[in-house]
Amino acid sequence: MKAGILTVSDRSSRGEREDLGGPEVGRWVSAMGVEVARRAIVPDEADAIAAVLKEWADDGALDLVLTTGGTGVSPRDVTPDATLEVADRLVPGFGERMRAESLKKTPMAILSRAVAAVRKETLIINLPGSPKGAVENLAAVWDAVGHAVSKIRGDASDCAPGGSRE
Secondary structure, eight states: OEEEEEEEOHHHHTTSSOOOHHHHHHHHHHHTTOEEEEEEEEOSOHHHHHHHHHHHHHTSOOSEEEEESOOSSSTTOOHHHHHHHHOSEEOHHHHHHHHHHHHTTOGGGGGOOOOEEEETTEEEEEEOSSHHHHHHHHHHHHHHHHHHHHHHTTOOSOSSTTOOOO
8 A cells, every 4th residue: 555644734844843743654654564655744725735635646646645734623724624625525434433532532532623535546534733643543543444445446345254235
């Protein structure tokens, strides 16, 4: 599986703060056997986020795009909005699961607007900007990522052994 990691941060994009979330997510997915093929940092601007998401998904080289940052409720948190703008289809279970798991650790998880979506044949998942939160959220949904990518890429096999299509 090939992934891209997009950090969304005004300060990191200007070089005023080191990006810690993107590299931490990169280390985690690499340990899971995923090749991190692209990395970028953009400011909290919906147009900039959407442009990278479109470029990365439309060229077909990436199975997975993980964003870090911009998932809350402050005025500059626009990552979910940009993701929804470019999405072909939503995959709401990812955000639901991430929030449910995060709520076990902090009541502030209710403020997350993180979404997951499909564009072309690429799965896009929004993660928090905090390195710890990003990895915890990704770990919460990881068991479904590979299967989702296979299905998005056209795997027509049954989802469960012995299952039938009706």
